[in-house]
Each structure stands twice: as C-alpha cells, then as structure tokens.
Amino acid sequence: MTQHTILSRLMGEMIKYDSGDVKRIQHLVKVHDFARIIGIAEGMNEEELFVLEAAAILHDVGIHAAEAKYGNCSGKYQEELGPDEARKVLSGVEGFSDGQIERICWLIAHHHTYTNVTSKDHRILLEADFLVNSFEDNISTDGIIAFRNNVFRSHSAITLLNDMWNIKQ
Numbered sequence: 476m477t478q479h480t481i482l483s484r485l486m487g488e489m490i491k492y493d494s495g496d497v498k499r500i501q502h503l504v505k506v507h508d509f510a511r512i513i514g515i516a517e518g519m520n521e522e523e524l525f526v527l528e529a530a531a532i533l534h535d536v537g538i539h540a541a542e543a544k545y546g547n548c549s550g551k552y553q554e555e556l557g558p559d560e561a562r563k564v565l566s567g568v569e570g571f572s573d574g575q576i577e578r579i580c581w582l583i584a585h586h587h588t589y590t591n592v593t594s595k596d597h598r599i600l601l602e603a604d605f606l607v608n609s610f611e612d613n614i615s616t617d618g619i620i621a622f623r624n625n626v627f628r629s630h631s632a633i634t635l636l637n638d639m640w641n642i643k644q
Contacts, residue, residue: 502535598626
C-alpha cells in the first residue's frame with residue numbers, strides 16, 4: 476500500500492470522525508494541503524512528509540473530546556486530549572509504524588505550542604494551521620504580521636502568507 480493510499484484512507488477516517496462538522500472538515504483539509512505544499516517546498520523527505528501530512532489531517536482531533544470534557548476547545552485541551560483520539564482514528568488505518576504514530580501524536584500534543592519549536596515538522600504544522608486560521612478567524616493584518624514575525628521560519632510559508640494577504644516585507 477502506498478503512502479498516498481494510506482493518507483487517503485486516513486483522510487476518510489477523519490472525515491467520518493468529524494461527520495456533520497463541515498467547518499472542521501474543511502479546516503483539516505486546508506491545513507493538510509498547506510502542510511504538504513510547505514513540506515515539499517522545504518525539502519522534506521518522503522518519510523518526514525508522510526508523518527507531517529498525517530499529523531495535519533489529525534491535528535484538531537481533540538476538539539470534540541475537549542468540548543465534551545471541558546466545555547470548550549482551547550488549544551491546551553486539544554493538545555491534552557488529541558493524542559488519544561488520534562490513536563483511535565489511526566487504529567482504523569493500516570500502514571503506520573509505532574514510531575510514526577508516536578511522532579504524529581507528539582505533533583498533535585504540541586500544535587498550539589509556539590515556543591521552543593526546533594523541528595521542521597512542528598514548525599510547518601504551526602505555519603499551515605495559521606495560514607488557514609488567519610482567514611477563518613478574521614485575524615487583523617497587524618496580528619498576521621506579528622505571528623509571521625514571531626513564529627514563521629519556513630521561507631515558503633512566509634511567501635505564501637505574504638502573497639495570500641498581499642503583505643509587503
């Protein structure tokens with residue numbers, strides 16, 4: 476089974492998991508696409524890209540559990556509850572090694588952590604999520620620029636953000 480097939484099956488499982496929540500489904504598809512675009516542009520190898528794409532598909536999997544347990548879906552709660560939910564979804568998809576699952580869960584547990592970002596996959600996931608959130612959350616231009624300056628490091632993600640919002644360097 477190819478990695479593309481595995482990711483396609485994972486996307487289907489995540490859409491089923493979020494069934495009826497069209498806004499969140501649309502969000503995860505967009506974050507996945509941006510993560511893939513940035514990952515390729517930044518020279519990730521196939522293994523790194525595969526794990527990044529899976530994490531992007533699953534990154535917000537903790538939202539429903541957070542809402543059920545805490546009554547809100549703050550990033551902290553998503554990070555806390557997301558890995559266990561991700562394992563449930565991943566259990567329905569063959570093709571992931573234990574090491575890949577652990578890395579995917581680590582990324583989910585840190586996808587709202589903007590300090591001490593030292594790995595390319597973590598940084599790209601944050602950047603891809605923000606590219607989508609900047610639009611969906613109607614973030615001000617000043618807020619977008621501040622986030623870009625403080626968090627973004629990938630040249631391709633910075634270019635995408637600047638071009639998307641017509642921001643001059």
